[in-house]
Amino acid sequence: MSASLAAPAPGGFGRMTLRLVLIGAVLLLAMLPALNRLPADSALHVSDFIVSITGKWITYAILALAIDLAWGYAGILSLGHGAFFALGGYAIGMHLMRLIGPRGVYGHPVLPDFMVFLGYRELPWYWLGFDHFPFAILMAVAVPGLLAGIVGYLAFRSRITGVYLSIITQALTYALMLAFFRNDMGFGGNNGFTDFKELLGMPLNTPTARSALFYASLLLLLAALWLCSSITRSKLGRVLVAIRDAESRVRFLGYDVTQHKLFVFVLSAMIAGLAGALYVPQVGIINPGEFSPGNSIEAVIWVAVGGRGTLVGALLGAFSVNALKTWLTTVAPDLWLFALGGLFVAVTLFLPRGLIGLFSKAPK
Amino acid sequence: MTSTSPTLTRRAALGGFGAALAMPALRPAFGQGTPIKVGVLHSLSGTMAISETALRDTVLMMVDWVNAKGGVMGRKVEAVVVDPASNWPLFAEKARELLQVHKVDVTFGCWTSVSRKSVLPVFEELNGMLFYPVQYEGEEESKNIFYTGAAPNQQAIPAVEYLMSKDGGEAKRIALLGTDYVYPRTTNRILRGFLKSKGIGDADIMEEYTPFGHSDWQGIVARVKRFASEGKKTAIVSTINGDANVPFYRELGNQGIKAEDIPCVAFSVGEEELAGIDTKPLVGHLAAWNYFMSVQGAPNTEFKQLWQSYIKNPKRVTNDPMEATYTGFRMWTQAVERAKSTKVDDVRAAMIGQKLMAPCGYEEEMLPNHHLSKPVLIGEVQEDGQFNIVWKTPNAVKAENWSPFIPENANRRR
Amino acid sequence: MKNLLLALGVLLWLALPARAQDAFTAALPGLAGGFGDIATSVEQLGALGDPRALPILRALQAGQLQKHADGRLLLPGNTDAATGQPADASGAETVRLNNRVRQALRGALGRLQLVSPDAAERGAAAEAIFRSRSAEDVPTLQAAIARETDAGVKAKLVLALAAAQLVAPDEEAKRDAIARLGAAGTVEARALLIEARAANPTLVTAIDISIASIERSLSIRRAAETLFQGLSLGSVLLLAALGLAVTFGVMGVINMAHGEFVMLGAYATFMVQEACRGIPWLAPWSLPLSVPAAFLIAAAAGAALERGLIRHLYGRPLETLLMTFGVGMILQQAVRTIFGAQNREVASPAWMQGTLMLPGGIAVTQNRLWIIVFGIAVLLLVIAAIRFTRFGLEMRAVVQNRRIAATMGIRTGRVDALTFAFGSGIAGMAGVALSQIDNVSPNLGTGYIIDSFMVVVFGGVGSLAGTLVGALTLGVVNKVLEPYAGAVLAKVFVLVAIMLFIQRRPRGLFALKGRAAES
């Protein structure tokens, strides 16, 4: 990687201000559901729409954090992180489907509607256990982690880096998408999972459930932020940056690069999986479209826009790009792709350090 | 050709959203005399834009039409257009935005089943009203959705009956080709059940599914040829979706499959799709719909003129989902007039039993199951990309959204 | 010769019993009725073998036969079908067809055209009868065979006779009919035999022998056809990937908008076709013409992209990747705005339609065949450009050592622009080919981008040979797997296989050093 890729965490200067801004933002977010409970005519009332959409953005932000950890710090540009996100989503989706139970259209006690429909007699083995929430959450973390472990091990061991890794991970998520589109896979094919009823006894699509999920996402965001920053501030973080900038030199210092990369890649995949697990109950649907390579690239672009190599940048990017997208798809339904595409081009060209580069002063 | 929604709408949308985001106090107060808002929830980008942009334009056309007539209940109708970009979760998000931020009174939208499934919970939670204009697999019934497209018994079964009739060529073997998603799966399941009841066994049924946008049909078409060469008259029933059709028909043509030998009846190929295909090799292949542009009669001429003058292109075709949108919109205006209100519950009550002389040349009625009674027409592809109607039901068929050929429907929850 | 045949035809007709003429006039009104009536009267007319029926049936087939409400029929040129007298066409409407009528027509015309002076027509007639065979055809066919001079047509007639004999009562005739059909070894023959099997319990053994022999020849043919399908898919991949092999393989630029350049090429084809519509003598050549057009348009777009944006990001392949993704979004939406979201129709010229029968009865679709040829041609063109042109020389020089090339007076910036334009132009040409098998829609490109990257990486970045071998291997493997695994799984398997392969040999099949190899 050329030095130009190195966008370091903003040094002593600006860190304090950044932290203040961050805390302010978190507090603001934390207030949203409360404001939503205010009577609709009150001046401070926020609509459910804002709450649910912000909850969604938070999960995106977590995904962005995960990508930034791998890309911004360790220089692993995965174009397949959407796959880990989606797998986490599918895990929780399977749980939600199991919870529907006999309330499905065909009233089958166990089988989800689509299975009844495709003539399944009993539950496929890989669906067992998903009726337990803890198991589902475990899978939401473990499955992405395992997949990342296998792919990462094979790739890093044979020193596949940079563009090659990107292309392989992209092919990975593409292959998964094709596979999940097949109805015979037992994951509901193109329609995926929808019409969820409840989670942990809370009926979904109620303000209570929404704010609960919202806070859960916010907590996960903070946890992920804490985890990532404690990594990046540790010696491991410096090793990762070292790997990003001069991989072979790190080897000559006696560090097993494969191990370090694998560690961060798997961890990042797990975080992405959890994010997906919180995303699905909030948007109420998971289907193979989530695996589409475009989604993964977009997520990477959030990070690039915000400013990679800085955790705050990842968050900034995720929120700003998605807010822009939501706004434009309504205001300029025919033109928003121009705007968004233009933004991506402009940022990569003129803001190599992303939006965050505008705030923290560039180290020479 | 993507026509733009009125700037007024733009500003409304902008204001609405900004308000919702930042200063809720500014949300426009809602009351009598203010415009009636119609949400348009069709993909304008991504894979589904190919089919859905035309429907967006149809709704905008109807808005102009009704405003030209002085609006509904004397109130102006205003469209709020959003782009869910062929992204299913985005459909849900946009549905919520339309209902909560823009407070639309009714929404016209969705094409794919998955997009409908994705927005359904939102419409039920917020008690909105959605008009869904595309033929679909049935197995669904929501009090918040009006289905103005065909249910399986209004398209698939009559089509196969025709294939097995003397005029249709007395097919004894059926190849069911489809894109691998719920509509083809269901339809084919229903057809299997139906064919069994007509004494055609599994040995004489071939079922193949391909991914979306499948572009290499060489192998499958060759297999169909082989399947057809086993001594019984064979026909293809295609539930292949949008994009994959062009390569499929090209392959049919190039492998010399003539309609006289192996007729292919399609449920998702209309005039819009044919516009993208060189139809000469396809003459004689069939499609089953509830409307064809070639239908004779005043209502259709009116519809076609309205469309071509709105889109400012005398060559633009009309198709079945557009007709369904048109019919749905007109029934909605009738219902609002009758209910003297735009409240979802009132309009819903008023919708049931609404009648309209539809462009398809039959009187359609909104049934209590929120589906329409529709005629079934079968058309043969002609060189000019239009359909020559070779068979039609004597009168409109009542929709069965719960097919009797799916055993599970027996013990479904009501 | 011609006259002689006509005379023969007339003789045949005169030889018919007198009531045939009444039968002829009696059969006509049916043509004005419903599809059922039309079909029956068409069959009657065919059976009568009355030459007067020929123009009527031809008009019917061409959709030029008109009818009055009272049932009078009009031939083109407004002559009454029954009397041959001129009549007025006002209020007349065309007689419509359906598949049943078409089937009947094919048979009837077949019987009538057996006496046609034109060999091609007689051949068609033979095939038609083969399809709609009936016992009555036996004598007619025997007569036809007796007087047939053209060997090709004769062969067809013999098969048709066999088909007819199979449904005729004569046991002996049946036996050698079965043998002859078995020898023919076609799918159609097989169909007839299976059909006959149920009807003739006494002949089952003979039939089975014939069927088995057909099966044998078919299985070989199938293998050949699968191979061809694989090659054709491979050639499509090759075309899509060649441009990348240049931009990515040689320059190390990850262009996610590559697919959109392919799409531009397809739309260029569409535009050329529209431009040619007006000029009849040019129309059939619109496709060849659009090859250079597509190349230039895509190349121009490529040059603009390289000069305007990409060159600022050299040495930063990952940024390039993200940036070009944005460019792709813009291009797609731009095309959608200009041409509309609907598919555009690009017709195939006659010489690209239909199936070609290779020796051994291997059926090969024309358009696929041409695409294979085209793919190879483009490959050769690329190789030639890189090997034998000044530009190719400078390009290789810049790739190997930018600084030294510069010191030797090569304007590296210009070379970069040209190289990228060249690669994009090739993508454009791929678009011309794809317009023949796929949708011409704004999303055309997205379906191919990943496959092309896989081909390039699998084949070995920077190696054209690798791209060729890679593309063809993927194509064939895909097609061989398809019948067993289904289209989707086959593709998934291939993708996974490549991923594993790459981690075994990170540099691909044909490892080669390019600027990309270092990144």
Added chain:
Amino acid sequence: MTEPVLYLDGVSVVFDGFKALNSLSLIVDAGELRAIIGPNGAGKTTMMDVITGKTRPTAGVVRFREHDLTKLDEATIANLGIGRKFQKPTMFDALTVFENLELALKAPRGPFSCLRWVLTGEARRRIEAVMEEVGLASRAQDRAAILSHGQRQWLEIGMLLMQDPELLLVDEPVAGMTDQETEHTAALLVRIAGERSVVVVEHDLEFVRALGSKVTVLCEGSMLSEGSIDHVQNDPRVIEVYLGR
């Protein structure tokens, strides 16, 4: 006679046809300081690549004490106690001088131990000591990217010291250094050589002389001559290929 620390025998490396090393043999004893000279393309750097596991030899034996280096990867070899300084000084530009040294500091290298790592006062003292040694104490918090060439040389030497390896491979350490810096470096290396083995590759003969160590002359991938600096300088073959006019 103690077991040699580094033992190369008949080592050959062939890059598509071109012999970079041609059955090279070399023995370095414990605590020995060895200078290696030779014209460009003599295979000096290739030799280092072979020892540190960057390049796999086509033939021959490479042993570090009892370990067969041809089987091990860079990291393992480094952890066995072989440190390397590159001809072109390479470090981590995004990190500060202090952080660069901290990474080099001998400590558990696994991800988890890196995560749990805390900078003990003892470690800090060692790092500061080395920074004094290489004269970068004042630049501790500057990013390596902004150091001058000479300072980068020093920093990399410092990193080498932090690893505290048993065998140091030093490739052209004094390029771009002032005279007194050069002397300082020489003294430093001599001092280190006490308890460790050091192999120095250098063009600067004055520097080599200052080391006052045994000298090996490489040429076309094999050993040409070996002995004291005076001995090799008078060796006609050496004069022929290297010093000659």
